[in-house]
Amino acid sequence: MLVGIPQSTRPGDPLVAGTPDTVAKLIALGYEVVVETGAGEASSYPDSQYESAGARLVSAQEAWAADIVLATDAPDVSYLDRMSRGATLIARMNPAGSPELIEELSRRELTALALDAIPRISRAQSMDVRSSMANISGYRAVIEAASHFGRLFTGQVTAAGKVPPATVYVIGAGVAGLAAVGTANSMGAIVKATDVRADVAEQVQSMGAEFVEIPVRQESADGYAREMTADQANAAGVVYAREAAAADIVITTALIPGKPAPQLLDSAAVAAMKPGSVIVDLAAANGGNVAGTRPGEVVHTENGVTIIGYEDLALRLPGQASQLFGQNLVNFLKLTTPGKDGQLVLDTEDDIVRGILVTLGGAVAWPPPPIKVSAAPAAPPAPPAPPAAPEPSRPSPLRYLWAGLAAAVALWILFTAPPSMTSHFIVFMLACVVGFYVITSVTHALHTPLMSVTNAISGIIVVGAILQLSSGHLAVTILAAIALTLASINIFGGFLVTARMLSMFKRS
16 A cells, blocks of 8 residues: 655644654565655755655645654544545544534545544553654743743752752643653752552653642543542642742643643743743643743733743644654554554454444444453452461460579579679679670571671680680589680581671682
């Protein structure tokens, strides 16, 4: 099948639906690719690179007449008239808000696939054009804010004094919001972020930002945010206004598919912000999250706040945006070209294909059946009941007998010993206490070498035992011999263990 990549029909749009890199990948899937002359020039992809990748350069008429047309956005009706009946159009279409477009596609018996309707399931992440463009927009939002802020993002200590870091507050921790968080954090700013979904708190914190709680909780069933009730919006607005007043830069990212963007900061919240603050409203094209946003313009309020309302920040990084857009298309065509033979196969049983299918050979297929892609985390299963603890066995009476006997012997020795030995008993007890705390404070990995060394100290006992062997008292001589034997075992055993331990670290 022939794949056509025309130039964008939207005025001022530099993006192209395929780059030389993605064209080569489409050819590897078995497709023949034609590219409209000059289609990639605005994204810094000259025609020569497309030819080197294996594509043919053609006119706009030929590109739109291909079997499969890859476009960044749905074109005007005049361009649809150039398409062959039964051809396939793959582009962003906003089908939920474009009933007239769906009617025109159906009337021309075209098959249309809306890339901006990719369901948010794990298997479709590599095809999600919205996420790709949002990622770029979040990054670019911080760059735009920095260019209008007029001060440093990172804190510094200079000869002229200390410079505090900027504070960035991001409302909405979706793809765009997290991209903004990461970019602002990498530039040295103090970053805070808020989202109605509590499960993104860990993602925000993992990127070095502080997650600001709001008294609203939502769990999305389709991967996108839902509209708040009036009470929820008022409760969240209090937090938004408070944090915005303390921030230097605010980036808003809230969008609800098929509906106008919700207002997060009203005129009073903007008026309470510091002079010199900057707001980047990523929802400007859908009406804006901020009171005073003008789509496509930069507004300066009376209290010195700058509101940036550029409609599509991804257009300001056209080379990168085109590459990611084209790769999303390649990933989708890999799914729908199972034989890698250049034949498009649309399996309507596949959740991804069915989720973005607008028309099929003229038959209207929109809206698709709902796909539940996420839900509130299920409550963890109750831990199994611990087994009943066995009744403790009663200690044998002999245990108490032996303990009492040992205590009696110790007391007898203590009270019958000569007064001159009192100091020795005190030293013995102190040595026991000190030894206990020293040994228990040493990590387990060092117990073996520690005991090897301490056993060698038994040499003192050997010296004492040798001196007592010639005492002339039979009992003393027997005890000295026993002490000499046991201490010698300790000494030579300690050296043997140490030698074996050291041999582990020697090269063979």
